Amino acid sequence: MIDRNNNGNNMLPFINTDIDSNSDVKLTEDQYEVYVNGNFVGRKTLKTQGEDLSDIDDFLRNQGFSDFTTSVDGDHYSIHVDHQDDDLSNALSVYFNNR
Template sequence: MPEPYPFFNQGEEMKNAHTYNVYVNDDYVGNKILFSQCEKIEDLSDYLNSKGFYNFQAEAEGDHYHLQMTEQDQGEVVKDELHSYLRLN
């Protein structure tokens, strides 16, 4: 059986990692993996704020993180931004 993340060391970091499924306006965007205890899923909202996006509501529900855009026309732009961010992080 192949390793789920072959490019990661399967040490303590992976044992303690937590994954959230991220949604924007109910559309799945990708996964955010939290590798350390100092990381939190709300950091994703902080990232969007740093990129100039403020008009959204965010809610963590189990292993899902939902972002609902107040201005629907920004939804696609935020999805594109998060696709890139989640691939790199």
């Protein structure tokens, strides 16, 4: 029988910690649908902590594209160019298929 009045309490201490509140560790993968001028071109999954949606922008700039704007709305990443740019869409399709 456990003596609950004993100062040498036989119960293990309970430590309450909120591991996720101060942690920068990525617990799940984020996935975004990517659109160019409203047309779906692929999905970008952020698998590691270091990945970011701006990786898409960096890829496009490295491919020579510079005349575009981007925005995020929920899980949709929209890329807008002033004209329909099939080369940009094709480059992104290759990018998503190689990932």
